[in-house]
Amino acid sequence: MKAERPNTCALQHAISALxxxxxxxxxxxxxxxxxxxxGNPGDQISGAALSRLTENMGIKPEATRVAxxxxxxxGWIVSEKSGRTSKYQLSPxxxxxxxxxxxxxxxxxxxxxxxxxxxxxxxxxxxxRLGIDAAKTSEGYLVVSPGVYLGHAxxxxxxxxxxxxxxxxxxxxxxxxxxxxxxxTASYASLEASLRSVLTILASAPVMQxxxxxxxxxxxxxxxxxxLLRHIDLPAQFYTxxxxxxxxxxxxxxxxxxxxxxxxxxL
Amino acid sequence: MKAERPNTCALQHAISALxxxxxxxxxxxxxxxxxxxxGNPGDQISGAALSRLTENMGIKPEATRVAxxxxxxxGWIVSEKSGRTSKYQLSPxxxxxxxxxxxxxxxxxxxxxxxxxxxxxxxxxxxxRLGIDAAKTSEGYLVVSPGVYLGHAxxxxxxxxxxxxxxxxxxxxxxxxxxxxxxxTASYASLEASLRSVLTILASAPVMQxxxxxxxxxxxxxxxxxxLLRHIDLPAQFYTxxxxxxxxxxxxxxxxxxxxxxxxxxL
Numbered sequence: 070m071k072a073e074r075p076n077t078c079a080l081q082h083a084i085s086a087l088x089x090x091x092x093x094x095x096x097x098x099x100x101x102x103x104x105x106x107x108g109n110p111g112d113q114i115s116g117a118a119l120s121r122l123t124e125n126m127g128i129k130p131e132a133t134r135v136a137x138x139x140x141x142x143x144g145w146i147v148s149e150k151s152g153r154t155s156k157y158q159l160s161p162x163x164x165x166x167x168x169x170x171x172x173x174x175x176x177x178x179x180x181x182x183x184x185x186x187x188x189x190x191x192x193x194x195x196x197x198r199l200g201i202d203a204a205k206t207s208e209g210y211l212v213v214s215p216g217v218y219l220g221h222a223x224x225x226x227x228x229x230x231x232x233x234x235x236x237x238x239x240x241x242x243x244x245x246x247x248x249x250x251x252x253x254t255a256s257y258a259s260l261e262a263s264l265r266s267v268l269t270i271l272a273s274a275p276v277m278q279x280x281x282x283x284x285x286x287x288x289x290x291x292x293x294x295x296x297l298l299r300h301i302d303l304p305a306q307f308y309t310x311x312x313x314x315x316x317x318x319x320x321x322x323x324x325x326x327x328x329x330x331x332x333x334x335x336l
Numbered sequence: 337m338k339a340e341r342p343n344t345c346a347l348q349h350a351i352s353a354l355x356x357x358x359x360x361x362x363x364x365x366x367x368x369x370x371x372x373x374x375g376n377p378g379d380q381i382s383g384a385a386l387s388r389l390t391e392n393m394g395i396k397p398e399a400t401r402v403a404x405x406x407x408x409x410x411g412w413i414v415s416e417k418s419g420r421t422s423k424y425q426l427s428p429x430x431x432x433x434x435x436x437x438x439x440x441x442x443x444x445x446x447x448x449x450x451x452x453x454x455x456x457x458x459x460x461x462x463x464x465r466l467g468i469d470a471a472k473t474s475e476g477y478l479v480v481s482p483g484v485y486l487g488h489a490x491x492x493x494x495x496x497x498x499x500x501x502x503x504x505x506x507x508x509x510x511x512x513x514x515x516x517x518x519x520x521t522a523s524y525a526s527l528e529a530s531l532r533s534v535l536t537i538l539a540s541a542p543v544m545q546x547x548x549x550x551x552x553x554x555x556x557x558x559x560x561x562x563x564l565l566r567h568i569d570l571p572a573q574f575y576t577x578x579x580x581x582x583x584x585x586x587x588x589x590x591x592x593x594x595x596x597x598x599x600x601x602x603l
């Protein structure tokens with residue numbers, strides 16, 4: 070049994086600041102927990118530690134069980150029973166997917182790639198266009214306008230597109246507005262407020278237990294990841310003045326420094 | 337009075353090979369004559385020399401008079417009367433316009449610029465799009481797809497476009513086909529055949545008079561200009577295998593070398 074925790078009030082305030090944001094689907098929170106706390110090959114979390122973490126966040130045990138079942142069924146995690154305890158870890162697929170976004174989530178500064186390319190598709194009927202636009206978005210491209218895709222990753226083989234390598238020289242207002250739609254801009258503004266609240270709370274909070282540190286870390290990563298992965302990283306010239314994405318990255322980085330990842334065996 | 341010309345037969349064959357091509361609007365032929373033979377500031381052609389040139393091409397005197405009138409009215413040329421003779425020269429506007437395309441017409445090799453840019457417009461209704469596409473075409477851009485413009489000139493101030501500087505890395509077949517529509521490809525193929533005929537005729541023709549040289553030169557330039565200025569110059573990777581534009585440039589260059597520009601005072 071763990072000792073009674075002395076900082077319940079500060080912790081509860083910090084948790085509720087972080088739960089205010091965005092969707093809070095339990096399976097998605099678990100994805101964040103596994104990615105952050107058990108993201109190395111071979112890392113296992115016991116069912117008991119997972120329960121303590123999710124209960125700390127205010128998630129009901131039944132909801133955690135359902136979400137674990139779903140993630141196992143989807144092939145994101147695998148479980149192992151030994152006696153009465155279960156141990157969970159990322160599957161190879163879950164590990165690969167977490168790994169794919171890790172650098173972007175934890176980078177202290179937004180990477181500003183210098184190598185860019187545009188892909189231009191031939192005119193196609195609107196019904197086909199929507200599908201192709203969606204496919205390119207999921208490959209990490211920015212849809213500049215229908216059939217025009219900006220990317221900085223190594224391009225996939227793209228026989229059917231005009232590929233043009235170079236760099237943006239002028240970004241017009243209409244594109245800035247399209248890149249930062251009101252919902253996304255508002256999500257970042259709201260995240261910034263939450264992260265600042267947590268920083269203020271932590272400044273005067275007593276030393277925390279590993280479980281509470283792990284709880285807050287996971288929630289910070291979860292909130293950040295849910296917004297960050299909705300868009301690609303672009304150089305500063307692509308953003309409006311009201312865009313708080315880079316400010317949030319700085320705050321996330323500060324918080325994760327103050328909440329160093331505990332050993333999962335101590336949870 | 338000029339001496340009887342000994343090479344009438346070869347000349348007539350060459351002229352008719354060149355008259356087979358494209359439109360033969362007299363005012364447009366005169367634009368070619370002025371641009372080629374009297375393209376330097378201060379160059380004047382007498383009305384008599386112009387008549388001899390156009391009659392040599394098979395144009396009726398009345399048609400020449402109407403075309404000269406039109407070009408004067410349009411501000412392309414100015415005329416000066418001294419006694420019973422008229423002298424014509426390019427107006428400042430006509431000179432500037434001729435000058436603007438001179439380098440492209442006479443270049444021995446297609447220039448392959450290394451600096452390119454794409455302009456991407458925001459989505460607009462189709463009715464507006466056609467107008468903007470046409471405006472960008474007249475500024476020397478290639479319309480890659482509606483709202484996407486490729487250019488190598490220094491871009492105009494383009495606040496409302498995304499500008500992307502760089503170079504084409506892959507050109508898809510659909511764009512090659514759009515750049516070389518069947519009519520344009522056929523025009524070049526037909527021009528190539530004419531130019532090759534003229535080269536064959538010249539190879540065995542006797543030495544020519546300045547007037548005949550000037551006549552053939554103007555017709556070569558006219559045919560070439562009428563096709564060349566319908567499109568912008570693009571690197572080789574943008575063209576289909578059936579595109580004969582660059583071959584035609586080589587033949588034009590050979591012909592103009594064999595038909596050196598005579599002094600306009602000798603015509």
